[in-house]
Amino acid sequence: xxxxxxxxxxxxxxxxxxxxxxxxxxxxxxxxxxxxxxxxxxxxxxxxxxxxxxxxxxxxxxxxxxxxxxxxxxxxxxxxxxxxxxxxxxxxxxxxxxxxxxxxxxxxxxxxxxxxxxxxxxxxxxxxxxxxxxxxxxxxxxxxxxxxxxxxxxxxxxxxxxxxxxxxxxxxxxxx
Numbered sequence: 001x002x003x004x005x006x007x008x009x010x011x012x013x014x015x016x017x018x019x020x021x022x023x024x025x026x027x028x029x030x031x032x033x034x035x036x037x038x039x040x041x042x043x044x045x046x047x048x049x050x051x052x053x054x055x056x057x058x059x060x061x062x063x064x065x066x067x068x069x070x071x072x073x074x075x076x077x078x079x080x081x082x083x084x085x086x087x088x089x090x091x092x093x094x095x096x097x098x099x100x101x102x103x104x105x106x107x108x109x110x111x112x113x114x115x116x117x118x119x120x121x122x123x124x125x126x127x128x129x130x131x132x133x134x135x136x137x138x139x140x141x142x143x144x145x146x147x148x149x150x151x152x153x154x155x156x157x158x159x160x161x162x163x164x165x166x167x168x169x170x171x172x173x174x175x176x
Contacts, residue, residue, distance in 0.1 A: 001039065001083065001117065005029035009140045012081050013083065016113025018120045018133035021142035026121060027054045031088075036060040039083035044076055046090020050123070060155060069095040077108045083111060089122035106132030113137065 002012040006029050019026070030036065033052075041062045045052060052064065065083070067073035070093045077085075087109065094102050109132060112118050120136065122129045133139050158161055 001035070003029075003033055003035040006140075008127065009142060010109075011044075011117055011119060013117040014114060015116040015137040016110045018122075018136040018139045019142070020122055020125050020129075020130070020140070022144040023050055023054070023123055025142050026051055030060065031056040035061070036062075036084065041084045042080055042082035042106055043088070044073070044084050045088040046073070046093045048079070048090065049088050051088050051121070064118070067093060069127060070094055070101045073105060074108055075169070077105070077112055080112060080116070080123040084117045084119075086119045087121065089120055089132075091126045091127075091128050094128040102128035103135075106135040109135075110135045128150070 002010055004010050005019065006021065006025055007023075009029070011018060030051075037060060039061070041060050042061055043052065043055070043064045045064070045066055047065075047066075047068060055062065065076050066163075067076055067090075073093055094105075109118050109120055110112070113136075120129070121134055
């Protein structure tokens with residue numbers, strides 16, 4: 001099983017992928033994706049989720065679990081039986097939990113990824129995300145769409161480029 005989270009990000013079952021992308025890119029990939037209706041989908045977040053309120057609950061068959069500590073997060077991963085596991089990274093889970101806790105969680109995500117499609121998502125990387133992403137099969141970085149530059153203003157009265165005709169020695173295509 002595979003699905004496209006973004007035109008340049010194809011996620012496959014049996015893999016653990018880390019994704020760094022803007023929130024709107026991830027929501028566009030999760031909402032109205034017909035593949036996600038057919039499989040058991042687990043959304044795991046920490047203390048606060050920025051993505052969850054934007055997910056169209058009618059477009060996916062979703063179960064939501066929240067972890068308030070890294071230990072709760074590990075327990076959720078151990079109990080998971082889902083086909084797709086989407087984890088929204090919360091760096092506050094690893095504060096004070098020990099130096100190697102992020103690596104332990106990354107190892108659990110990698111092991112779970114052998115039998116499911118596992119995605120670790122963050123809008124921007126931090127040290128704990130990077131520790132876990134080192135164990136991922138694939139890491140995707142999606143840049144935010146560049147802001148469109150404003151269109152140049154039309155001049156009301158423009159200067160004539162060559163008021164006296166073309167410079168000497170130049171010809172137009174019609175003059176050849």
